[in-house]
Amino acid sequence: MATHKLLLLPGDGIGPEVMGEVKRLIDWLNSAGIAKFETDSGLVGGSAYDAHKVSISEGDMAKALAADAIIFGAVGGPKWDAVPYEVRPEAGLLRLRKDLGLFANLRPAVCYPALADASSLKREAVEGLDIVIVRELTGGVYFGEPKTITDLGNGQKRAIDTQVYDTYEIERIARVAFDLAKKRKNKVTSMEKRNVMKSGVLWNEVVTQVHKREYPDVTLEHQLADSGGMMLVKWPKQFDVIVTDNLFGDMLSDIAAMLTGSLGMLPSASLGEVDVKSKKRKALYEPVHGSAPDIAGKGLANPIAMISSFGMALRYSFDMGDLADKVDAAIAAVLASGLRTADIKSEGTTAASTTQMGEAILKEL
Amino acid sequence: MATHKLLLLPGDGIGPEVMGEVKRLIDWLNSAGIAKFETDSGLVGGSAYDAHKVSISEGDMAKALAADAIIFGAVGGPKWDAVPYEVRPEAGLLRLRKDLGLFANLRPAVCYPALADASSLKREAVEGLDIVIVRELTGGVYFGEPKTITDLGNGQKRAIDTQVYDTYEIERIARVAFDLAKKRKNKVTSMEKRNVMKSGVLWNEVVTQVHKREYPDVTLEHQLADSGGMMLVKWPKQFDVIVTDNLFGDMLSDIAAMLTGSLGMLPSASLGEVDVKSKKRKALYEPVHGSAPDIAGKGLANPIAMISSFGMALRYSFDMGDLADKVDAAIAAVLASGLRTADIKSEGTTAASTTQMGEAILKEL
Ligand SMILES: CC(C)[C@H](C(=O)O)[C@@H](O)C(=O)O
Ligand SMILES: CC(C)[C@H](C(=O)O)[C@@H](O)C(=O)O
Numbered sequence: 106m107a108t109h110k111l112l113l114l115p116g117d118g119i120g121p122e123v124m125g126e127v128k129r130l131i132d133w134l135n136s137a138g139i140a141k142f143e144t145d146s147g148l149v150g151g152s153a154y155d156a157h158k159v160s161i162s163e164g165d166m167a168k169a170l171a172a173d174a175i176i177f178g179a180v181g182g183p184k185w186d187a188v189p190y191e192v193r194p195e196a197g198l199l200r201l202r203k204d205l206g207l208f209a210n211l212r213p214a215v216c217y218p219a220l221a222d223a224s225s226l227k228r229e230a231v232e233g234l235d236i237v238i239v240r241e242l243t244g245g246v247y248f249g250e251p252k253t254i255t256d257l258g259n260g261q262k263r264a265i266d267t268q269v270y271d272t273y274e275i276e277r278i279a280r281v282a283f284d285l286a287k288k289r290k291n292k293v294t295s296m297e298k299r300n301v302m303k304s305g306v307l308w309n310e311v312v313t314q315v316h317k318r319e320y321p322d323v324t325l326e327h328q329l330a331d332s333g334g335m336m337l338v339k340w341p342k343q344f345d346v347i348v349t350d351n352l353f354g355d356m357l358s359d360i361a362a363m364l365t366g367s368l369g370m371l372p373s374a375s376l377g378e379v380d381v382k383s384k385k386r387k388a389l390y391e392p393v394h395g396s397a398p399d400i401a402g403k404g405l406a407n408p409i410a411m412i413s414s415f416g417m418a419l420r421y422s423f424d425m426g427d428l429a430d431k432v433d434a435a436i437a438a439v440l441a442s443g444l445r446t447a448d449i450k451s452e453g454t455t456a457a458s459t460t461q462m463g464e465a466i467l468k469e470l
Numbered sequence: 471m472a473t474h475k476l477l478l479l480p481g482d483g484i485g486p487e488v489m490g491e492v493k494r495l496i497d498w499l500n501s502a503g504i505a506k507f508e509t510d511s512g513l514v515g516g517s518a519y520d521a522h523k524v525s526i527s528e529g530d531m532a533k534a535l536a537a538d539a540i541i542f543g544a545v546g547g548p549k550w551d552a553v554p555y556e557v558r559p560e561a562g563l564l565r566l567r568k569d570l571g572l573f574a575n576l577r578p579a580v581c582y583p584a585l586a587d588a589s590s591l592k593r594e595a596v597e598g599l600d601i602v603i604v605r606e607l608t609g610g611v612y613f614g615e616p617k618t619i620t621d622l623g624n625g626q627k628r629a630i631d632t633q634v635y636d637t638y639e640i641e642r643i644a645r646v647a648f649d650l651a652k653k654r655k656n657k658v659t660s661m662e663k664r665n666v667m668k669s670g671v672l673w674n675e676v677v678t679q680v681h682k683r684e685y686p687d688v689t690l691e692h693q694l695a696d697s698g699g700m701m702l703v704k705w706p707k708q709f710d711v712i713v714t715d716n717l718f719g720d721m722l723s724d725i726a727a728m729l730t731g732s733l734g735m736l737p738s739a740s741l742g743e744v745d746v747k748s749k750k751r752k753a754l755y756e757p758v759h760g761s762a763p764d765i766a767g768k769g770l771a772n773p774i775a776m777i778s779s780f781g782m783a784l785r786y787s788f789d790m791g792d793l794a795d796k797v798d799a800a801i802a803a804v805l806a807s808g809l810r811t812a813d814i815k816s817e818g819t820t821a822a823s824t825t826q827m828g829e830a831i832l833k834e835l
Contacts, residue, residue, distance in 0.1 A: 181665070195665040225595045225704050246611075246633060247666055254668050257636070264672035266633040268611060272626045298720075300546070300560040301612055303619050307629035331720045332760070335728040338703065339590050355663075355696045356721055363700040395697070 106141045109423055112172035113146040114165070114201075117185075117194060118396025119406035119459075120150075120178025126408035126463030127176060127415045130432075133467055140425065145172070149201070150180025150194035150396075160197030169201055170387075174422040176415055177201075177391035182398035202242050205387040207375035208274065209281040210240040210354065211417075212393060214341070214361035217370055219440045220449055224366030226338075231364055236344045237289070238361055239282040240354025242375055244274045245304070247351045270304045270350065275311040277378065282348035283320040290345035292324040296333040296353055305330075308350065330357070337361055362393045369394055369407035369448045370436075372414035374421050388422045390414040400447075404458040407446040409436055412466060435469035471506045474788055477537035478511040479530070479566075482550075482559060483761025484771035484824075485515075485543025491773035491828030492541055492780045495797075498832055505790065510537070514566070515545025515559035515761075525562030534566055535752075539787040541780055542566075542756035547763035567607050570752040572740035573639065574646040575605040575719065576782075577758060579706070579726035582735055584805045585814055589731030591703075596729055601709045602654070603726055604647040605719025607740055609639045610669070612716045635669045635715065640676040642743065647713035648685040655710035657689040661698040661718055670695075673715065695722070702726055727758045734759055734772035734813045735801075737779035739786050753787045755779040765812075769823040772811040774801055777831060800834035 111131070115124035134140045147165030148156055156162075160180075161169075169175055180194040190196075201207070216224065216234040224231045249267030256262055279295075286293045295312045297305035309327055316325045328336065330353045336343060337357065341364055349357060362371050371394070377387035392410030400406060413436060420429040439462070445454040446462050457465065476496070480489035499505045512530030513521055521527075525545075526534075534540055545559040555561075566572070581589065581599040589596045614632035621627055644660075651658045660677045662670035674692055681690045693701065695718045701708060702722065706729055714722060727736050736759070742752035757775030765771060778801060785794040804827070810819040811827050822830065 190668075190671060193665060199666070225591050227590060227592055230590045249630075252668050254672055261637045262672055263634065263636050264667075264669040265614075266667045266669050268631040268633065269628065271622070271628050298717075300558060301564070301720075302629075302631045303555075303617050304629040304631050306555060307619055307627055331724040334721050334725050335733075338725055338728045352663075352717075353721075355666075356699050356718075359696040360699045360703055360725065363703045368700075 108141045108143050110171065110173045111142050111144045112168050112175045113144055114149045114175060114177045115146070116149050116178040116180040116396060117151040117182050118179055118398040118401040120180070120396055122401070122404070122406050122459050123392065123408040123411035124176070124178045126459065127411055129463055130412060130415065130467055133470075139428065140423075149177070149197040151182055151185040153197055154185060154188055154192055154194065158192065160192050160194055161200055166200070166204065169205060173385070174418045175201065175389040176418060177389050178411065179392065179394065179396035181396050184398070199247065201389060202375060203248060205389065206243060206377040207387060207389055208241060208243040208378070209278055209376045210242040211285070211374045211376070212238040212240060212358040212362070213371065214238065214358070214365050215367065215371070216365040217367045217437070217440060220365075220367045220370070222366070222451065223449055224364060226364055230340060230342075231366065234341050234365055236341060236361065237285060237346050238354060238358040239278065239285065239346055239348045240358055241274065241278045241350050242354075244270055245351035268302065268304050268352070270307060272307070272311055275308050276315055279312045279315040279348060280319070281376070282346050283316065283323050286323050286346040287320075291322070292326070292345040294326045294328055294333065294344055294347050296328045296330045296347060296349040296357065298330050300329060304350065312348065333357065334360065337364065358393070369446065370409045370413065372410055372417050374414070374417045376421065388418065390418045404460060405447045406459045407448050408459050408463045412436065412463065431470060435466045438469050439465045473506045473508050475536065475538045476507050476509045477533050477540045478509055479514045479540060479542045480511070481514050481543040481545040481761060482516040482547050483544055483763040483766040485545070485761055487766070487769070487771050487824050488757065488773040488776035489541070489543045491824065492776055494828055495777060495780065495832055498835075504793070505788075514542070514562040516547055516550040518562055519550060519553055519557055519559065523557065525557050525559055526565055531565070531569065534570060538750070539783045540566065540754040541783060542754050543776065544757065544759065544761035546761050549763070564612065566754060567740060568613060570754065571608060571742040572752060572754055573606060573608040573743070574643055574741045575607040576650070576739045576741070577603040577605060577723040577727070578736065579603065579723070579730050580732065580736070581730040582732045582802070582805060585730075585732045585735070587731070587816065588814055589729060591729055595705060595707070596731065599706050599730055601706060601726065602650060602711050603719060603723040604643065604650065604711060604713045605723055606639065606643040606715050607719075609635055610716035633667065633669050633717070635672055637672070637676055640673055641680055644677045644680040644713060645684070646741070647711050648681065648688050651688050651711040652685075656687070657691070657710040659691045659693055659698065659709055659712050661693045661695045661712060661714040661722065663695050665694060669715065677713065698722065699725065702729070723758070732814075734811065735774045735778065737775055737782050739779070739782045741786065753783065755783045769825060770812045771824045772813050773824050773828045777801065777828070796835060800831045803834050804830045
């Protein structure tokens with residue numbers, strides 16, 4: 106049995122708690138002889154700042170580069186609001202994405218039937234919802250230069266951010282979206298603002314070309330990002346795979362996640378390019394939710410998004426689709442049994458702490 | 471009685487139809503001696519392109535600069551998808567905003583009680599909703615330079631858009647938001663991405679300073695734009711006034727509008743700075759909805775957003791708040807009577823064409 110190297114980066118807030126439940130699952134998989142994971146861990150975000158005055162240390166970056174996959178919790182919190190921009194908690198996550206070349210961020214927005222009523226949308230609008238947002242993750246306004254604040258004198262400053270996209274960056278993310286759609290409902294919706302942004306014009310052009318050249322059998326639609334956002338709120342089920350840039354993807358995937366009413370349940374995968382020789386790709390898995398500092402340390406956090414992110418790692422990094430299916434089934438079974446953490450608690454269900462939820466899922470497995 | 475100069479720019483798609491109903495209202499106000507409007511009209515968007523191969527002619531720009539207020543319909547449509555970027559329909563609207571200095575875009579998102587069920591959100595989440603998005607409209611990535619597509623050779627192109635904000639631009643839009651909040655529920659929520667964008671860092675800093683210096687009695691909250699979007703979908707009633715930049719404002723105001731279920735009903739105002747001498751400000755009023763080319767020319771369009779935009783002109787440009795209240799009351803009364811255009815038709819209500827709706831509102835007045 107092959108040994109897989111995992112780096113666990115719990116981060117801040119509820120990160121360590123939810124990571125604890127993944128750790129429990131990994132230990133069991135190892136001891137039961139189902140898989141062989143070698144785990145190491147490191148600090149990222151505010152916790153790295155507190156220890157080393159950086160958002161991630163060079164040592165942990167080296168571990169990240171050497172790992173087969175990274176399991177990431179969450180970063181940030183008001184505690185670090187005043188730290189210098191360069192070492193703010195988010196910088197650690199952004200450096201991991203950039204230096205590992207994790208250009209493809211897959212964010213499924215799935216409505217768990219047991220939770221449809223937790224959505225602010227009407228049941229009929231979200232029940233059965235199953236879409237994926239494919240977000241470009243290493244380009245655009247997140248990383249473009251110049252990115253500066255200049256003092257102009259007279260009490261005036263000027264802030265500049267730069268949105269940059271090259272053809273190849275759009276091509277490779279488009280391919281990820283089309284490949285994914287082929288395994289799903291065969292439909293891709295590309296979103297940009299070509300009526301205002303030159304990057305939107307190029308985005309639209311390149312996605313159209315990739316489609317024509319390589320994926321003529323997949324249905325492709327184009328939407329302006331603002332009206333796409335509206336359609337997402339109005340009737341999300343019209344979509345299958347949505348492909349969009351880094352900033353629009355940030356907004357749209359969060360909104361899509363909130364629609365489902367299942368925010369504490371949603372995983373994500375950030376993938377690099379497949380290496381021609383080793384056939385491997387760098388990968389980082391993280392829950393869609395944030396570090397939720399207000400409930401940290403109280404045993405209130407929902408570990409499902411984190412466990413489900415580990416499930417995505419099994420599927421995408423280790424070709425253990427069957428085991429991933431079992432993890433998904435265990436989560437569904439525990440939900441069906443009525444167990445709920447505080448964020449998804451409703452009348453007639455049974456309250457569970459972070460640990461109780463993790464244990465119940467493990468028992469189900 | 472003072473004479474007010476209005477420029478009517480119906481634009482494309484359903485623009486001319488809904489503008490027809492405003493024209494009807496203006497004619498009546500004039501003939502009944504209630505007000506004195508001198509109207510002129512011009513072409514913008516695709517219709518200007520068809521006539522002159524530009525998105526707005528110099529002649530119409532001159533009229534716009536001379537008018538006391540502009541009443542704008544909508545622009546764009548698939549017919550002009552292939553026209554050169556510089557003369558695409560939207561360029562006409564963007565030029566009007568920029569050359570007239572219309573930096574403050576006010577977008578109320580109000581849920582008409584009679585239409586609460588048209589929302590994809592649950593009734594309790596939107597009933598009574600009344601928020602305003604204050605969007606910066608002449609800066610940011612919409613207008614920043616460089617804004618280019620460069621051929622890099624090897625089949626590669628590079629697209630660049632630039633987000634630029636200066637202190638004074640953020641200060642003046644913040645003041646608009648705080649002033650508005652003082653007449654409402656006294657709360658402003660500022661949204662940006664300071665964790666990723668330098669413009670977000672400056673935005674946050676300047677809004678905080680303006681608050682401290684000039685509006686300490688207004689409640690100010692800061693939200694990251696992505697989680698702000700989530701909160702908007704989850705529980706929009708927690709907000710009063712939201713202030714944000716041009717691109718986030720584009721996304722967030724469209725989403726807020728869709729939440730209400732009343733998209734065809736929502737007006738907007740785009741305002742310039744108050745001239746120190748004349749005490750006047752340039753202004754453009756337009757519905758939040760677009761040109762809806764699919765239903766254009768069929769008498770199906772809902773003229774309420776357009777009429778209500780004219781109502782905003784009465785209030786903000788001509789100090790006729792009482793008359794504006796009457797227009798709002800007439801719209802509410804007609805809705806209460808059960809009359810509905812196709813977009814908001816539901817069981818047990820009476821169908822009305824664009825014209826019938828316009829006439830009914832006028833009769834009510
Ligand atoms: C933490 C932050 C930098 C990040 C982003 O903006 O990408 C987060 O919002 C996300 O969506 O993963
Ligand atoms: C038509 C388009 C240029 C415009 C924008 O992006 O600002 C529209 O979406 C709006 O919100 O007024």
